[in-house]
Amino acid sequence: MLDIQALRTDLPVIAARLATRGFVLDTAHFQKLESHRKSTQTRTQELQAKRNSTSKLIGQAKAKGEDTSAIMAEVASLGDELKQAEVQLGEVQSALQQLLEVIPNTPHSTVPLGKSETDNLEVRKVGSIPAFDFAVKDHVNLGEKLGLDFDTAAKISGARFSLLKGSLARLHRALAQFMLDTHTERHGYTEVYVPYLVNAESMRGTGQLPKFEEDLFRVPRRGFEPTERISPDGVYQRGFMSEPLANPMEDWYLIPTAEVPVTNMVRDEIVLLEQLPLKFVAHTPCFRSEAGSYGRDTRGMIRQHQFDKVELVQIIHPEKSYEGLEELLGHAETILQKLGLPYRVVKLCSGDMGFSAAMTYDIEVWLPAQNAYREISSCSNFEAFQARRMQARFRNAQGKPELVHTLNGSGLAVGRTLVAVLENYQQADGSVVVPEVLRSYMGGLEVIKAS
């Protein structure tokens, strides 16, 4: 969320910055709401002040045993007008809030201007692209002999799920363990285990709600009848839904990234200055509906409804956040370097960044079968955008509460890393060499072969 004070004082400037990311801010609408808010709030507070002072007089008069009927009649006439003013104020404030919640973050001044991913800026390329003296296979072809089974996953669940067996399942686990160990032992992160089902308030805090609900899996709790049942006359019914119950419980959402539960750890908290930066790493599954991505990456495990990710999160002092972003990016890069995977770092342009980010670096890993770099990590500085939504603050040197900055980045997406390992370490016979750093996690296994 943007600072409403800044919008009040600097509206044209902020609108122009938002325009660089392709967002049109309706400034006239904002100004109209804002002036309505101002007059309504002033009027409401005047009436409240009058009610309060008069009511106090009644109390004092009664204490002395005086007659209060005249004064009570006076304040009674306030009632309707005050109630109406309060309702109006509530309406205009929630309208402002709703408007504010769907405005994206303003890009940092050093973010390259552009409309789409073609305008992103390549920052560096690291590692050398492997040369193969045979026809490279993609991870799907390679995996089918090694334990990567999409058919069974489709039977169990549906499209965009995968099932790993044997050495590949272990490789998947090894990657996650290796990443966690590296970040905790070398980069100073504290490992956390977090809930995978979160409430709407947490989703709002990091910016997934209210605008991107269609990307999420929503899990109803109490509130509906089951979706399957045997009807009274003995017929099996599927997809049955009753009318909603009178008092439904708040729904949960499956996390689309560990960013949500981990960053929300500091929601509604005031952390001590000396505790900053807080650095957390979590290995979690991520669940995404992939609504709107029909037909994209349908083959293989690049784009799944469920995938694992090791996520880095930092809660950091505002003056240190850009420094912190470079460090966090480096922490993610370390994983690729140690795995010996070639990659490049891209700075996203204003038009390609996510809703909440002020600056984002993507790390793209080389996939030989696609002959392309593909995103494997996204590292962002959200500045105070998420902190403002979460009311996540620290006590500054003057002892006053001030919003923290939040950073996060994948370190890395486990499924895509597995794809990259398979494709980059493949051999002519269809086997895959296990990267050196993973072997201790694989019981010393050096090559994954068809069983």
Add this chain to the structure above:
RNA sequence: GGAGAGGUGGCAGAGUGGUCGAAUGUACCUGACUCGAAAUCAGGCGUAGGUGUAUGCCUACCGUGGGUUCGAAUCCCACCCUCUCCGCCA
């Protein structure tokens, strides 16, 4: 699933419907005393918002949302959360 207890300021903990934004203790900050510290004494110490050049003034907030009332931390309703006991359970 059944029965009960409770949610108040950083923490602890009071609060007959009427100067309660809230006693008191503790922590913290400032000052006094001291060579210094401890102890003691005095003062200060919530968050958000509005308004004004300004000392300031005003509004909201006692789990959340409604309601009753001229007036609600206090009364009523619903919900959320925590804890205890019983049952079930990985």
